[in-house]
Amino acid sequence: MAELKEIVSTLDAELDIKSFGKDSSFSRFIPRVYEPLKFDWQTAFEKDFVELFNGLMLKGNSTVGKVFLAVFPTDKVLERFIEESNSGDLLFMHHPLLMECGDPKGKWGQGFVPIKEKYIKQMKEKNLSVYTCHIPLDCHKQLGTNIAMAKKLNAQILVDDTLNAKNEYVLYCNIEKTNTANLISVLENIFEIPYVDFEGKKLEDIQRIAIVAGCGDVVDWMKEAEENGVQAYITGEIHCHIDNDYGKQKYNQIMEYASNTSMSLIGVSHSASEYLVHKTLMKDLFEKNFNVETVLIPQEKWWL
Incomplete structure (x- = not known):
């Protein structure tokens, strides 16, 4: 207690x-x-x-x-x-x-x-x-949603001053060399999802990635990642699938960008991308600091 x-x-x-x-x-x-x-x-x-x-x-x-x-x-x-x-x-x-x-x-x-x-x-x-x-x-530097994803991917977080990184919602990392198909398989296993959302190019040589937990469907963030040499942009949402004018506008913006990008754009679901920090880093924080039992409640359907 x-x-x-x-x-x-x-x-x-x-x-x-x-x-x-x-x-x-x-x-x-x-x-x-x-x-x-x-x-x-x-x-x-x-x-x-x-x-x-x-x-x-x-x-x-x-x-x-x-x-x-x-x-x-x-x-x-x-x-x-x-x-x-x-x-x-x-x-x-x-x-x-x-x-x-x-x-x-x-x-x-x-x-x-x-x-x-x-x-x-x-x-x-x-x-x-x-x-x-x-x-x-x-945004947390040790317990953040992006940090949990990077740890699970055994990624090396980049703090290179040469990166043209303008916001704290995008985490740049290097990973062991892989290809798009293998990376998708790894992500489906980590996030326990039946499929990813995918746009862009299928590549054979992926070493630099960008991680954005939750909503990553921001063209400017994708352009920045591409300028920084990223081959795979991994996020919760590649597309906004909200059924209103805003969602359709956002969807069309991404489709226009995706038709010309050199990156693999991979979405693992908004909720699954953010659940990872709960089942790892936050669970550990509660158990190490307090005399409490932790109970994980995964979402009944990750793509909701």
């Missing part, structure tokens, strides 16, 4: 959430999805979370026996957490909203979806806690 306040204090400090200020994504999307429903999210969620959109979102009992780890709050993830937890247990997630990203071989998604009010009520009634951390986890 561990004290909730001790866990929260450690996470807040380690992830340095206050230095990031308001989360640039969820400070927009949480009001956007809840306010049309007339749901008083500002009262339902913890005061600091309402300010930062990272950190302790729901506060339960003071003692934590189990920490559950997941990426998105899908209905099935929340149902499993509520069913298997005891009063005071904690759910640690990357996102406070579900994002239906779409399936490259199936249905397109509807984008951000709120947690159903009934699940919020059930978690409060059972005195459960929820902590989410988005951009501070993406």
Whole structure:
């Protein structure tokens, strides 16, 4: 068992959430999805979370026996957490909203979806806690989503000053020489996915890669990677498969770029790319620092 306040204090400090200020994504999307429903999210969620959109979102009992780890709050993830937890247990997630990203071989998604009010009520009634951390986890130099992917690929992270790297969401690495087909097979095994999303060229000599967990469907990031000699751009999402005008515009932008790129563009699903850090680095952090049991909750379908 561990004290909730001790866990929260450690996470807040380690992830340095206050230095990031308001989360640039969820400070927009949480009001956007809840306010049309007339749901008083500002009262339902913890005061600091309402300010930062990272950190302790729901506060339960003071003692934590189990920490559950997941990426998105899908209905099935929340149902499993509520069913298997005891009063005071904690759910640690990357996102406070579900994002239906779409399936490259199936249905397109509807984008951000709120947690159903009934699940919020059930978690409060059972005195459960929820902590989410988005951009501070993406950017962390030891516990980051990209770092977990690099470690699993046995990649050498590049810190070469000659790299023209303009943002902290793209991680440049060298790997043992491989080809596109073998790299795809390795990624499908690591992320336990039935298939990848692929565009671009199939190459026989891949040594330099770029890693972008989550949404990597940004043409400027891809161009930067290509200029830095990257042969394979590995991310959660190559394409935006959100079924609205924004998603279709983003999809067309990538298709135009992909028709001329020299790289292999490989998507392993948004949720699977970010789940890896939960099942490795974050799981280790909780088990080494606190006297708690950890429970992994993989998403029921990675391409959702």
